[in-house]
Amino acid sequence: MASGQRLFLLSIVTLKTLGLVIENTFTTPKIEHIYLLNFADVWQYVVDINQYGLDLSGITTLTFEVKACHDATIIMSNSDDGNSSKPIYQFIIGGWGNKKSAIQRRRDYSLTPGTYQTFEFDTLGLCQCAEYRPFWISTTNGVLMIGKGFIIGTNVVAEWTDPNPFTVRRIGIYTNIWRTGVWKVQIEAVN
Numbered sequence: 314m315a316s317g318q319r320l321f322l323l324s325i326v327t328l329k330t331l332g333l334v335i336e337n338t339f340t341t342p343k344i345e346h347i348y349l350l351n352f353a354d355v356w357q358y359v360v361d362i363n364q365y366g367l368d369l370s371g372i373t374t375l376t377f378e379v380k381a382c383h384d385a386t387i388i389m390s391n392s393d394d395g396n397s398s399k400p401i402y403q404f405i406i407g408g409w410g411n412k413k414s415a416i417q418r419r420r421d422y423s424l425t426p427g428t429y430q431t432f433e434f435d436t437l438g439l440c441q442c443a444e445y446r447p448f449w450i451s452t453t454n455g456v457l458m459i460g461k462g463f464i465i466g467t468n469v470v471a472e473w474t475d476p477n478p479f480t481v482r483r484i485g486i487y488t489n490i491w492r493t494g495v496w497k498v499q500i501e502a503v504n
């Protein structure tokens with residue numbers, strides 16, 4: 314790693330009570346309207362938020378701000394190497410024309426009935442084209458939640474309990490249906 318990069322990394326590491334938190338800014342590009350969970354290789358469309366080779370195994374919460382018109386989407390995978398036989402969660406914020414959000418679970422890429430679930434929630438106007446909006450996501454104890462703001466556990470807008478929860482090892486983001494997104498993502502280093 315070049316010394317310039319190292320200085321940058323150090324400058325974005327802050328110490329919080331629960332551990333190290335690293336904040337990174339990402340831009341997600343315009344893409345066509347895709348049903349990501351219908352693809353075996355979901356990583357071809359998403360921006361991997363782990364740019365420093367951190368061990369994200371066991372990560373259960375994420376906080377971020379996103380500026381996007383709609384369909385700000387996060388995926389969390391059980392596989393750290395893109396194995397499409399492993400389960401994936403997808404969290405859609407401001408989908409369906411910025412009217413609904415969703416929590417989805419795909420067991421694997423078989424796409425057979427019962428392996429693919431979607432839970433929708435009414436969340437009118439959650440995203441904003443010209444304004445950063447803060448959100449958090451939690452998968453702690455298999456309780457999957459999306460919330461507004463920076464404080465995990467408050468202002469819940471979507472919640473579903475997974476009867477067969479899995480360990481998250483990799484996280485990606487994208488913005489669907491021809492919209493860009495600018496994200497400021499905070500990753501809490503697990504170890």
Ligand SMILES: *[C@@H]1O[C@H](CO)[C@@H](O)[C@H](O)[C@H]1NC(C)=O
Nearest residue numbers: 392394395396397398399421
């Ligand atoms: C992918 O995951 C499945 C299910 O856990 C496993 O059986 C298989 O060996 C994995 N494939 C690779 C290439 O790791």
